[in-house]
Amino acid sequence: MLEIRWHSRAGQGAVTGAKGLGSVVAETGKEVQAFAFYGSAKRGASMTAYNRIDDKKIINHEKYMVPDYVFILDPGLAFTDDFTANEKPETKYIITTHLQKDELINLIPALQGREDRVFILDCLKISQETIGRPIPNTPMLGAFMKISGMFELEYFKDAMKAVLKKLPQKVIDANMIAIERAFNEVN
Numbered sequence: 066m067l068e069i070r071w072h073s074r075a076g077q078g079a080v081t082g083a084k085g086l087g088s089v090v091a092e093t094g095k096e097v098q099a100f101a102f103y104g105s106a107k108r109g110a111s112m113t114a115y116n117r118i119d120d121k122k123i124i125n126h127e128k129y130m131v132p133d134y135v136f137i138l139d140p141g142l143a144f145t146d147d148f149t150a151n152e153k154p155e156t157k158y159i160i161t162t163h164l165q166k167d168e169l170i171n172l173i174p175a176l177q178g179r180e181d182r183v184f185i186l187d188c189l190k191i192s193q194e195t196i197g198r199p200i201p202n203t204p205m206l207g208a209f210m211k212i213s214g215m216f217e218l219e220y221f222k223d224a225m226k227a228v229l230k231k232l233p234q235k236v237i238d239a240n241m242i243a244i245e246r247a248f249n250e251v252n
């Protein structure tokens with residue numbers, strides 16, 4: 066089973082991102098869960114969202130997980146959340162930041178010794194420049210496609226177009242640019 070934990074602030078699209086990823090994966094016949102845990106849900110409040118993906122029926126409905134991937138959508142949460150909790154020795158971290166990777170690792174002791182499993186990009190900047198709003202969920206998914214190799218980029222973009230079909234075409238197009246840009250910029 067593949068498990069993903071999203072660390073975000075309410076309003077940054079983690080729940081929508083988790084559900085969007087779930088929808089794309091479900092179309093392949095796999096079993097999927099996408100859910101969130103948050104308190105008052107005021108915009109800006111810290112929250113987490115989750116995905117589980119498996120070939121067989123998923124009977125575990127707990128929020129507790131041992132994630133394969135951890136996504137940090139808000140740079141500040143890398144400094145405040147216990148995002149390495151319950152990690153596996155191979156857990157990979159994709160972190161939104163404007164810092165260079167070595168700077169980030171020097172500032173966050175929890176990342177030290179995990180350098181080869183830490184990937185960075187500035188999802189907020191990408192989303193602001195492409196979509197026009199700081200909603201980093203689709204750039205994070207673009208980075209995830211690159212790191213995980215789960216889907217080819219073009220397949221994923223086409224599948225996400227179907228997920229986003231209720232939005233205006235210019236917003237869908239902007240999200241496709243954000244996904245591709247994140248795919249190319251993550252390191």
